[in-house]
Amino acid sequence: MRTAIAVATAALMAGAMLPPAAPASAAPSAPDSGTAALAAHLPELRAAADDAYRIDQTLTDADGTHVRYQRTYRGLRVAGGDFILHTGRDGRHQGASVALDRPLNLSTTARVSAATAVRAAKAHFTGTITATGSPELFVDASSGTGRLAWETVLHGWQPDGQTPSKLHVVTDAVTGSHLGSFDEIMTVTGTGHGIYAGTVPVDTTLSGATYRMVDPLRGNGYTCDMNNTLTCTTFADTDNIWGNHLQSNRQSAGADAHFASARTYDYFKLVHGRNGIFGTGAGVPSRVHYGNSYVNAFWDGTQMTYGDGLGNAKPLVSLDIAGHEMTHGVMGTTGLRYAGESGGLNEATADIFGSMIEFYAAAPGDPGDYVIGEKIDVNNNGTPLRYMNNPALDGASHGCWSTSTKNLDMHYSSGVANHFFFNLAEGSGATAYGTSPLCGAVPAVTGIGRAKAEKIWFRAATVYFTSTTSYVNTTTPGNTARAYTLQAASALYGQCSPEYRTVQAAWTSVNVPGSDQACPSGPVYTLAASPTSASVNPGSSVTTTITSTLIGAPAETVSLTATGLPAGATASFVPSSINSANGTSTLTIATIAVTAPGTYPVLVTGTSPGSTRTTVFNLTVNGPPACTATNPADVAILDLTTVESPVSVSGCPGYARPNSTVTVNILHTYIGDLVVDLVAPDGTVVNLHNRTGGSADNINQTYTVNLATKIANGTWKLRVRDAATADTGTVDTWTLRL
Missing domain, CATH: 2.60.40.10 (Immunoglobulins)
Structure with a gap:
């Protein structure tokens, strides 16, 4: 349970919500995590006297702890008021990612009624409305400063009658003017021809004599056939052989979708330490053969849906399209607003990881590349949707940033970040994946490779990006993709490392400036x-x-x-x-x-x-020997079980020390599954490890805990809970020093 805690002029409290996002992937938040840092750095966070905050997410990695907060103002949520506090392993403050330009100072009394806001919102919906949500009064700080606004959510269908819509419309609560909108249903439009991945493995479930397209290794994600209706039936078969490479066999599209879902799940888990698409280990439902002549695919926050394309003959189930759409679910925790340059970064993130998933999957029929949608032939002339090496080739995308980039559709403003990532990974000029031009008279870029580039982008997007991060921000220059990718490169590879310098060079190569200082030419x-x-x-x-x-x-x-x-x-x-x-x-x-x-x-x-x-x-x-106890006995940790290892302390007078230590040695193949607690003789539970570390092996760590209020003598227990399937381990030994 999160509790309210006074912190100078602000408080930690539950309440506010930002626009909907997919379930967070990081470890559960400790109730008071980051409170001291919050109190000490309120000016840096643009804090106002009427602000309140709640911890939204806590992520711990090799560099320290990163606590993401959501902000409220006089009880109203603040869209664009989010920030992340960064604390090093030594407990020292390492800075903050902040979206606001200045502290909030505004009236929270609306001059425009909720009913007026609904009417204004409906005027901006194209298609058919099936339901209207109650307008929410909130503070819109997406521009860096605050203004009072209504957000109305309209449910319905887009003009084609097949694509669902969940449109969020923002109306100024003082003037009644339209401030913007975004659709929570994220789609990619295109056409295709044939089945793409080739002969690939698919993991299924056997029940009696029937195989079902349910993946038992990846949270029971399943693939079903909508049969061009609104009802979906999970694919079933008696020989575990699915499809024949032709659209005429309905299983063929299902095999592509099932394979794409599995490889996307594996990519984020094994490369980035995220426990599946949702971060919970749950699998993804994939619906194929949706609608009638539906030339689209979309992620709706809970599942993937694929149309069959023009004439129901060209399904949109290629690897990069599937990876692109599911990345929207993975990246929902960043909260990048779907508008302007932030929306472009949102779409670029999906393109970047869609391509990286394609490389990772190494499908025989669809090898990795840096073009998006090349297999589905959206233009019916053999050309792809987008080119990451030279985005301008599609005739609409910006490959070089300009002051007009923010006015483009997000699929086209994404080109700047796509071009940056290509240069970061592969370099500029002639490459194995096409020629990448430079934006002006700037130095050529030598790439650092995909493995490092994808790590930098993932860390920047999940640890540092705020909801309003953009390419260029003259009022808050720290809230930019350039600043945050440099911060990620510094954390991963070192300040002014070759990787850090290449990030600088790659942004310069696409005409994105920054306020970062040049690295010294010396040692x-x-x-x-x-x-x-x-x-x-x-x-x-x-x-x-x-x-x-x-x-x-x-x-x-x-x-x-x-x-x-x-x-x-x-x-x-x-x-x-x-x-x-x-x-x-x-x-x-x-x-x-x-x-x-x-x-x-x-x-x-x-x-x-x-x-x-x-x-x-x-x-x-160490303290006196009588105040130290060790249990060297092995205790098996099975899937979804809780085990305890006790030690008995006697002859240790009085209370334990405020800087007591617990040294834990656990053998385990996926420590992101584990919750480790110290249980005092009086039953008090102190959390030591809460499902952090992702796919890393083993816990070998000494934790410092304040036990000054606990009587030292008695039976202490190390309690270990395995909270997910597929990985097991052993408590090897642990030592308590009071």
């Missing part, structure tokens, strides 16, 4: 400790290796120092100086008999003539 390096943490008994010593990695020539001599040691402890480096080009030094930290127990983040600093770099080594000084 740049990183420092790292291995191991990053260790425990020591008072009076003993511990060692770690400090390594420098050069990411920008020439090399220099780096002098090493350490700060943050506990009282009485000393640090020594051998050697005391290293070369920034892959130099190493052994750091020894010696404690004394009376060194106070606790965990100390020791800051290691490397200083060279050209720059300064740091890394953190976490030193844990």
Whole structure:
């Protein structure tokens, strides 16, 4: 349960909602996560006295914790008021992604009635309305400043009578003017010919003597035949052989859709650590043979639907189209508004991952490329929908940013980001996937490869993008795709790393400027400790290796120092100086008999003539032996079960310490399935790990927890719950230091 907590002039509270999005994929939020950082950085968040906030999502990765908040103002949700607080592994504030330009200051009394807003909304609906939602009064801050507005949701059918519509219309609550609209049903229009993936594996379920097109490995996602009606029947067969490569066999389109759904699921899980399309492990329903001569495919927030194309002869079930549409579901957590340049980034994200899924799937009949919809032949002349290497080839898309890009349809303004991604991955000029032109007299780009480029875009889109992120923002320059992809590249590969510099060059190559500073031409390096943490008994010593990695020539001599040691402890480096080009030094930290127990983040600093770099080594000084307990017995962790491993503490006087530690060693093949808690003798539960880490193997970590209110003596338990199927493991050993 999320609780309200006073924070300076603001509060954390449940309530506000942004426009609908697919289920979030990150780990469940801790109730108070990020509260201290929120209180300390209100000015940076453009906080107003009447603001309130709630945690929407918490994501923890190797670089720290990223807490996404939604904002309300005088009880009204604020569309465009979202922000993300970033905290490093050492607990230090690492900045924020903020959509607002300035604190909100407006009246929340509407001059335009709800009934007037409904009438205005209906005037902007083309097609047939079947239901009208109640207008919601909210603060529209999509432009960076706030204005009072009504949002009315109209349900119905688009003019073709077959495509569903869920149109959100925004009306100014003071003037009555139309502020914009977006359709929650995201579609791609095209035509196709034939079946595309070739001979591919499909995972099905056997019941008696009948196979059903239900994928047991991916959350029971299923594929059904609508038979050109509104009723869908799951495909069934007796020989587990589906289709014959021809549209005349209804199973052929089903096999393509089922394969595309499986590969999309696998791509996001195995490449990016997301547990399926929805982030919950659930599978995706795929409906084929929809409507009559329906030249479209769409994602409606819960399922995929594919038409058969012109004359019901050309189904829209190609890999990149399927991946594009399902990416809209995956990326729903970013909340990118479907308008202007934000809408272009929304569509580009779908194009980018649609292409990456096509590469990942490696289907014999549909190899990876950087053109969208080439198999469905939308133009009936062999040309694709869009070209990522040179977007202008379609005659409508912008491949170079200009001040008019924001006025384009989102499928065409997406070209700027598509072109950026192509140059980032493959480089400019002549490539194996076509020639990519430069936008003006700018340096050529050498690509970093798809594997790194897709990681950068995914992190930027899921960790940093706000609802109003755009290409260029003169009032809030930090709320741009360029700024956030650079932040992602820095987190993944290092500030001013080759990858970081290529992101800069790729945006420049498509005419997207930025306020980021140029990387120095001199030496740049990183420092790292291995191991990053260790425990020591008072009076003993511990060692770690400090390594420098050069990411920008020439090399220099780096002098090493350490700060943050506990009282009485000393640090020594051998050697005391290293070369920034892959130099190493052994750091020894010696404690004394009376060194106070606790965990100390020791800051290691490397200083060279050209720059300064740091890394953190976490030193844990153990408490008295009677206050330490270990259970080395293995405990099996089966699917969807909860197990406990107890330790008994006796002879430890009084209360536990505020900086008690729990060292956990769990063997498991998918730690994103696990919830790990410490249970005190009085039954209090302290969460240590809450389904973070995605597909990473094993938990080997020391957690620092405040147990100052708990009596030390008694039976303590490590409780482990496996919350998803397909992966199992073992509690190897754990140690409690009170």
